[in-house]
Amino acid sequence: MIADDKKTGNISHGIKQATYMLDPAAKSPQNKMGEKESNPDRVLLVITEHALPVLASSPPKASARQFMQSINEWNRRHRNGQKPPARSWQHIAISFSPKDHEQVSPKRAVAIACHALRLVAGGKRPVLYVVHGDTQHVHVHLQFGTVNDKGKIHSIHRDYDVWLETMAQLEHTYNLTRVSHRRTCTEPTPGNVPGEGTPTGREYHAMKRTGKPSGKAQIRSILDQTILQIETVPEHRKFARFVKALKKAGVGLSANIRPDNHVAGIRFYHGIFSTSGIKGSQLARNYSWPRLAQHNGFQPENPHHIDLLKAADIRVLQWLYTLRRKAGTQNEGAKPRTITPAEIEIPEVYPQWLQEYLNTLKTETCETTNKAVPIRNLVSRMAMRARQLYQACLRKARRGWRILHRTGKSTENPASHILVGDCEKNRTIKR
Known part of the structure; x- marks a missing residue:
């Protein structure tokens, strides 16, 4: 099932759309007399809800005007003096796979379309259902009012994701052929899970122009592959493998960790999102942190998992890169640029732990608090130390929690102590 051809407009546009839906000769070529011949296979069934019925003897345009008049009267009556909607109607077409031709009769197609409309836009409202059979696949045109019986206006600007998720849901409900590629699923994902996120209009046109997946689709694909890879990994090692695999695939991450160590969200950095990142929830609902944590082995009560998120934060490398740029390009024989520790600035927008x-x-990497050191050397030493701390947290996340469960106490200090308070004990850099 595919929901497409979403349209809206003013009253005259609504009449034209309804006329096109009801006219059996709308797509027929003109004969020598300039007239169009009716196609008996085009309009298979016409049903209305909360509007006057469409008579077979009535001209299509007259029936279309009558239906739009029913919508206007409904809106006036149920808005009860409130501001009328900017758009009084909406149109969408639901198409069925040719493989489902035998089990989807015109009446069944209308029943499924009615079910879909109830899921997307709740409540009663005037609806015109027209089933067409002039293509290889049966499809239903729906034109409905945007105001329901409670006077609530249906939002027509952000409902396309909902329509596509509903299509995936009803394919399961009615045992219909499942669509493997739709705009909510530009990259195939395990099981074609509904709700994989719709590209923005700008993304969608860029994908059509270049023939390449969008930035969001690339990150979703990497996350899907990573989750598949760690399915067979022991539970206590899953999260460490997840973080390591993302780093290997070139995807950075930064977690929104509150002072009580609660992870409130996550951002991913890759491709066009390498600088500012993108929230997991903006990729799709299934990639928000609560959903991801159900599949990547994250344990909120495990301190080593929190510490690994901190050590793997991409903002550490971004800060080092910004500091590295201050060194500039160095000509051969020129004196290297230096900096004192007091001149190193840390962004105030960063969380306290960072x-x-x-x-x-x-x-750790400055010998004294007032001596100027070459910027290149300083950045290299801090980057080396950051890698060492990341590797230490990775090892603890893989085995420390298993030891803690077996013995009742951890054999190592939490990595957060290494990060902010126990660096002298774990220092390995030679000065």
Whole structure:
């Protein structure tokens, strides 16, 4: 099932749309007399809800005017003096696979379309259902009012995702042929899970122009493949493998970790989102942090998992890269640019734990608090120390929690202590 051909407009546009739906000769070529011949297979069934019925003897345009008049009267009556909707009607077409031709009769097609409309836009409203059979696949045109019986206006601007998710849901409900590629699923995902996110109009046209997946689709694809890879990994090692696999695939991450160590969300950095990142929930609902945490082995009560998220934060590398740029391009024989620790700035917008972590890296790699050091050397040493802390957290996430469950106590200090308070004990850099 595919929901497409979404339209709206003013009253005259609504009449034209309804006329096109009802006219059996709308797509027929003109004969020598300039007239169009009716196609008996085009209009298979016409049904209305909460509107006057369409008579077979009535001209299509007259029936279309009558239906639009029913919508206007309904809106006036149920808005009860409130501001009328900017758009009084909406149109969408639901198409069925040719493989389902035998089990989808015109009446069954209308019943499924009615079910879909109830899921997308709840409540009663005037609806015109017209089933067409002039193509290889049976399809139903729906034209309905935007005001329901409670006076609530249906939002027509953000409902396309809902329509496509509903199509995927009803394919399961009615045992219909499942669509493997739709705009909500530009890249095939395991099981074609409904709700994989719709590209924006700009993304969609860029995909058509270049023939390549969008930036969101690329990140979704990497996440799907990563989750598939860790399915057979032991539960206590899943999350460490998940973080490591993302890093290997070139996807950075930064978690929104609150002071009580609650993870409120996550951002991913890859491709066109390498600088500012994109929230997991903006990729699709299934990629929000609560949904991902159900599949990547994350345990909120495990301190090592929190510490690994902190050590793997992409903002550490971004900060080092910004600092590295201050060194500029160095000509051969020129004196390297230097900087004192006091001149190293840490963004105030960073969370408290990240500021403390970066301060720790700075104090570890500077011999004194006032001596100027070459920027290149300083950045290299801080990057090396950051990698060491990341590897230490990765090892603890793989085995520390298993030891804690077996013995009742951890054999190592939490990685957060390494990050912000226990660096002297774990220092391995030679000065």
